[in-house]
Amino acid sequence: MKKKVTNWGNYPVIHVEEKQFSFQNELSEINHIKGNIIARGLGRCYGDASLGDNIISTLKFDKVLSFSKETGEIECESGVSLADILDFSVPSGWFLPVTPGTKFVTVGGAVASDVHGKNHHVEGSFSNHVIHIKILLSNGEIVICGPNSNKELFEATCGGMGLTGLIISVKFKLKQIETAYISQKQIKANNLEEIINLFQEHKEATYSMAWIDCLKKGRNFGRSILMVGEHAKKSEIKKKDPLILPSKMKLSIPFNFPGFILNTFSIKSFNFLYYHKNTKRTIENIIPYEPFFYPLDSILNWNRMYGKNGFVQYQFVLPLENSHKGLIDILTRISKKGMGSFLAVLKLFGKQESLISFPMEGFTLALDFPIKKGLFEFLNELDKVVLNYGGRIYLTKDARMNSEVFWNSYPNINQFLSIVNKYNPEFKYSSLQSKRLISPKLS
Amino acid sequence: MSNILILGATSDIAVATARKFAAEKHDIQLAGRNIENLLPLKTDLNVRFGVNTDVFKFDASDFKSHKPFYSGLPKKPDVVICVFGYMVEEEIAGDNWEEAEKMINVNFTGAASILNIIAKDFEEKGNGVIVGISSVAGERGRQSKLFYGSAKAGFSTFLDGLRNRTASKGVHVLSVKPGFVYTKMTSELDLPGILTAKPEQVGKAIYNGVQKRKNTIYVKWMWKWIMLIIKSIPEPLFKKMNL
Ligand SMILES: Cc1cc2nc3c(=O)[nH]c(=O)nc-3n(C[C@H](O)[C@H](O)[C@H](O)COP(=O)(O)OP(=O)(O)OC[C@H]3O[C@@H](n4cnc5c(N)ncnc54)[C@H](O)[C@@H]3O)c2cc1C
């Protein structure tokens, strides 16, 4: 039976067969499916990366296979979500080594997009913490790969957007924490230059990101709030069990977005932070980890507020040396066009050596664009600007980039494809995204 | 903390139910045809909820094995939840007695056989809860659910009778009649969202039903009324309907 399927941006929407599986002994059926297949987890990629002719949903393949409270090593099937892991790992003193801005992603999705978090500049991306991966190849073989075995397959799988095969299970290492709280600092920056400097000044902080006002012009162009944080120490928390969050605290969020129109509200809360306490440039406090890492997760389906046409999230990164100039250029174009969201997320990545993952040292900016007439033309224009500064676009957020841009911005693309070709020779595993970005160049 | 035995533990409803009971800190015994498939679930429950779990081989249609299966359990359960079931398209079953027989054997005979054995033990002990997952399909016979529906009807009637037999002996019987549920069994069907429950909702409803010692639950309340209406249609009319 065909089902309507769409990812977080509600664009594109397709009608396809979606197959689920719960047990390892069902895996042999997967490669017998006629036509192309692509793995799909929680659909938190924004565009078409996990859409295709036939979708293999991993959501029923969700068993935790092992977890050591001594070493923090965990192995789970690819459909286990990060939210599920936090539920049991935090009370025993272990946290995700890297987490994206939502905990509703699967472990398989975290590997396939090689996700980054607010700690990228110190702790790298998700794949840096992976011990090994089990993967189902298109010839039906199940192979283990990791930094020390079948290295090329491992490297092409991390950030490879599901094109090397179906990730079955992932073993990785969690990070030890003393409490479930974050000691955070929010610092105001009056303009772009200030925020760029603030990031550099806080390079030692484990976690950092900023909300940036994309529409402000003039003297306050690029005004932002930097948020930095550290896992709070036991001594900082006056609670009986600092690893357990009182259940109602989970929902009380300083950066609180209610369900209705997110934009209006985020404007309000941003302005609140910006003006209301404007006697202070810095706010420091201790908060539960959830609102710090996942401010939007408490509003389920906030993505729907962009209406039924959906939206795209545009996330690019620029090399450090071009970041300042490039950001001025791009933000100016965006505010002139008036099409983007009011707020965007700005972050400084650290160095990263990888085959096909998104991060590189420099600033990354992510903002939402509701889909309307003229948007795709405008984004094509931005792509060129990003490319000129030596930057690139994050595949997991992409739904519309053209293959030329992709090919020119991911320097290891040929090497990546030769590995994909070895393990997935007929592109049995392929998505709408890979058909858009890769196929045109091959034919 | 009690010990929960789940029969047919690989099913989607069983996984959700096991997780709900484990989250409430009950130990779980998982029984099913395929041990290999049960092992990941065993560690999953243990890691997520810190409860004791064990796995056992159990085949509902191998009636002779039921006594040794139950006597072989190292620890007898306080609650048994009978989840297994079998359904194929009735068009297939109509021409293929083996499939029809399997529906009867799994959904009715096998369930009656194992639950009778367990009920005897519970009655002797003077406590215990028996949960049977039957179906609204057993409320009235119709062509699209001919064998499946009549086997479930037998099972529902069995559960009512068992409740009557065990009530005075401190043993409680809960009949669960889920309407539609999104599971493997129904993955190829186009189910109406509003009438269809998620396995997690069924798990929660079963947990609450056991706590409150309910006799019958329908998971989604609409089903109770839908079935009342369906049951009230006069047979001369009903038999001509294409249901
Ligand atoms: C609110 C929000 C905030 C976010 N913040 C961040 C962030 O801070 N940093 C960041 O890096 N990302 C971020 N993301 C993006 C998100 O982390 C990634 O898109 C992630 O991959 C989604 O995982 P998923 O389980 O939903 O996978 P899906 O969206 O279903 O799939 C994503 C990709 O992974 C592949 N895939 C999934 N499972 C498997 C598998 N088992 N085997 C092989 N391939 C597989 C798919 O084919 C697809 O290419 C955010 C998304 C949202 C909605």
Ligand SMILES: NC(=O)c1ccc[n+]([C@@H]2O[C@H](COP(=O)([O-])OP(=O)(O)OC[C@H]3O[C@@H](n4cnc5c(N)ncnc54)[C@H](OP(=O)(O)O)[C@@H]3O)[C@@H](O)[C@H]2O)c1
């Ligand atoms: N889905 C619905 O809409 C719906 C509605 C009403 C009632 N129900 C009932 O709910 C129960 C669970 O079904 P489900 O929807 O969760 O479907 P499911 O995932 O297909 O589960 C069926 C289960 O029955 C087991 N089983 C089949 N034959 C068996 C046998 N001979 N011995 C032991 N176990 C056997 C299967 O085990 P294997 O893994 O070994 O095959 C599987 O675990 C069933 O009783 C079903 O009739 C379902």
